[in-house]
Amino acid sequence: MPVVLENLGKRFGDGAPVLDGVNASIGRGEFVALLGASGCGKSTLLNIIAGLEAPTSGALEVPSDGAAFMFQDAALFPWLTARENVELALKLRGVGKAERRTQAEALLDLVHLGGAGEKRPHELSGGMRQRVALARSLAQDRQLLLMDEPFAALDAITRDLLHDELERIWKETGRTIVFVTHNVREAVRLGQRVLLLSSRPGRVVEEWHVTEDHRTDAGLAGHLTGIITARLREEIRRHAK
Amino acid sequence: MPNSQTRLADAPAAAQKVHAALTRSSTSPADLRELEAGLDSLQSDAVRRARIDWSRILLPVAALAVLILAWQVYVWLGIKRRDLVPGPLDVIGQLGTLAGEGRLQEAVWTSLQRGVAGFLISVVIATPVGLLLAQVAPLRRAFGPLISGLQVLPSVAWVPAAIIWFGLSDATVYFVVLMGAIPSIINGLISGIDQIPPQYRRVGAVLGASRLQLALQIVLPAALPGYLSGLKQGWAFSWRSLMAAEIITVGGSMGFGLGSMLNQGRDLADMTIVLAAILLILGVGILVELLVFAPVEKRLLRRRGLLAGSTR
Numbered sequence: 001m002p003v004v005l006e007n008l009g010k011r012f013g014d015g016a017p018v019l020d021g022v023n024a025s026i027g028r029g030e031f032v033a034l035l036g037a038s039g040c041g042k043s044t045l046l047n048i049i050a051g052l053e054a055p056t057s058g059a060l061e062v063p064s065d066g067a068a069f070m071f072q073d074a075a076l077f078p079w080l081t082a083r084e085n086v087e088l089a090l091k092l093r094g095v096g097k098a099e100r101r102t103q104a105e106a107l108l109d110l111v112h113l114g115g116a117g118e119k120r121p122h123e124l125s126g127g128m129r130q131r132v133a134l135a136r137s138l139a140q141d142r143q144l145l146l147m148d149e150p151f152a153a154l155d156a157i158t159r160d161l162l163h164d165e166l167e168r169i170w171k172e173t174g175r176t177i178v179f180v181t182h183n184v185r186e187a188v189r190l191g192q193r194v195l196l197l198s199s200r201p202g203r204v205v206e207e208w209h210v211t212e213d214h215r216t217d218a219g220l221a222g223h224l225t226g227i228i229t230a231r232l233r234e235e236i237r238r239h240a241k
Numbered sequence: 242m243p244n245s246q247t248r249l250a251d252a253p254a255a256a257q258k259v260h261a262a263l264t265r266s267s268t269s270p271a272d273l274r275e276l277e278a279g280l281d282s283l284q285s286d287a288v289r290r291a292r293i294d295w296s297r298i299l300l301p302v303a304a305l306a307v308l309i310l311a312w313q314v315y316v317w318l319g320i321k322r323r324d325l326v327p328g329p330l331d332v333i334g335q336l337g338t339l340a341g342e343g344r345l346q347e348a349v350w351t352s353l354q355r356g357v358a359g360f361l362i363s364v365v366i367a368t369p370v371g372l373l374l375a376q377v378a379p380l381r382r383a384f385g386p387l388i389s390g391l392q393v394l395p396s397v398a399w400v401p402a403a404i405i406w407f408g409l410s411d412a413t414v415y416f417v418v419l420m421g422a423i424p425s426i427i428n429g430l431i432s433g434i435d436q437i438p439p440q441y442r443r444v445g446a447v448l449g450a451s452r453l454q455l456a457l458q459i460v461l462p463a464a465l466p467g468y469l470s471g472l473k474q475g476w477a478f479s480w481r482s483l484m485a486a487e488i489i490t491v492g493g494s495m496g497f498g499l500g501s502m503l504n505q506g507r508d509l510a511d512m513t514i515v516l517a518a519i520l521l522i523l524g525v526g527i528l529v530e531l532l533v534f535a536p537v538e539k540r541l542l543r544r545r546g547l548l549a550g551s552t553r
Contacts, residue, residue, distance in 0.1 A: 050447065068447070071440065073440065075441065075444045077462070077463070079462045079465065080462075088448070091458075092448045092450050092454060092458070093449060112277045113281075116281070121546070122545065127277075128285070140447075157280065161273065161276055164273050165277070
């Protein structure tokens with residue numbers, strides 16, 4: 001099990017807990033979608049798994065070499081070209097100079113950006129930037145890839161294509177992916193398992209397995225999306241009062 | 242029956258494509274590559290080729306011509322005595338004389354050498370100090386106010402102390418230049434670093450950068466636009482401090498710089514020399530900006546996509 005979360009809790013200062021008693025385990029090579037309304041601590045949970053923040057209670061088990069991380073905005077460095085951005089990740093990992101270039105080019109090719117390596121971030125579209133960011137997080141060469149709403153800011157056409165792209169890359173590279181989203185369709189589209197996180201405090205309240213049948217049957221996938229949406233809304237309604 | 246429906250039924254491949262778009266079963270890799278290439282080209286701007294923009298050259302030249310003409314008209318009106326307000330032609334004549342004697346070249350060369358050397362030493366000292374102050378919070382809190390204060394303190398104030406310590410030598414000039422330039426470069430670098438989007442540091446941490454790597458590979462390049470304007474200001478402070486030092490410090494082993502020329506003009510009560518020196522000091526400043534800083538800055542901003550819509 002690359003990731004095990006036990007009774008994980010997080011509060012900032014004296015405020016109400018953001019996360020409380022989060023239990024989950026994620027298997028090697030699994031694609032898990034972490035779903036929740038805005039402000040449910042999804043990003044905080046991801047930061048904790050990534051080691052960017054420390055939990056205030058509970059225990060967690062993560063791979064010793066850490067995790068690769070992909071943010072909502074591509075966060076590419078504007079002074080570097082697309083290829084150099086990927087190369088920087090390789091460099092900080094300690095890959096030798098000679099090998100960096102070939103590896104970076106191979107990774108850009110993997111995300112279908114073989115011809116755009118010399119372009120600078122501002123010359124790329126949002127979707128292309130996000131693919132460079134994906135290539136960069138793959139360059140980290142960690143088994144675990146954490147993604148924090150990476151496609152939320154993209155237009156629908158681009159997002160659909162990137163879903164296909166991510167699924168293809170997941171299958172090709174065998175990564176373990178934790179994908180945070182607030183989009184139910186996206187969660188069902190991508191995840192093998194969908195974990196629903198409640199809001200304030202965040203806690204895993206329910207989970208669904210997305211089977212091979214959902215993969216081929218649009219009707220079935222729609223049905224599951226409906227069920228999860230209803231449960232999510234119920235969770236949101238609790239906060240109405 | 243509509244034609245398209247029958248055609249769909251006849252073509253299983255087309256039906257499969259529709260199916261793939263609706264469910265999780267992916268689009269085929271070749272298909273995906275093609276779709277993405279299409280989208281990429283739709284969403285990328287065509288590259289615009291820059292042409293030489295003559296207004297960049299003609300407008301400043303025209304502005305200069307208007308100012309010189311206004312000066313000449315003022316002289317023609319004869320409101321002030323000619324030896325108090327010489328005309329453009331008198332000053333140009335004086336510049337010619339000075340150039341003929343070789344004093345113009347000597348003064349420009351001496352001052353420029355000192356200014357550049359002082360500036361470069363300041364850069365070498367200020368850059369690590371600025372980086373350290375910006376990255377280490379206790380140091381920043383301890384020394385930040387002092388550095389800001391030093392930037393406000395006119396570096397001319399150091400001239401008397403420098404003369405007492407170093408006598409009438411080049412060391413005096415360099416000391417004053419360093420005291421002027423170093424604080425302003427440090428402050429420029431610090432404010433450049435303060436304006437880095439916090440996301441960059443997070444990315445650096447996620448990518449596994451050590452503290453030193455973070456500073457050199459991410460923070461420094463990210464702060465480059467702010468650093469560059471700090472350098473520009475640092476050069477301006479170097480040049481100003483140098484002139485102040487040269488005007489006040491005369492004799493000893495001091496060479497003949499532009500400030501000395503200015504001072505000599507005052508001693509001789511020759512307004513043409515005074516104005517010629519002022520124009521030379523101004524001219525060197527403009528040339529350094531045009532030939533050194535402007536191209537570097539423009540290149541830097543263009544590469545980061547920060548130039549669009551600016552009036553440069």
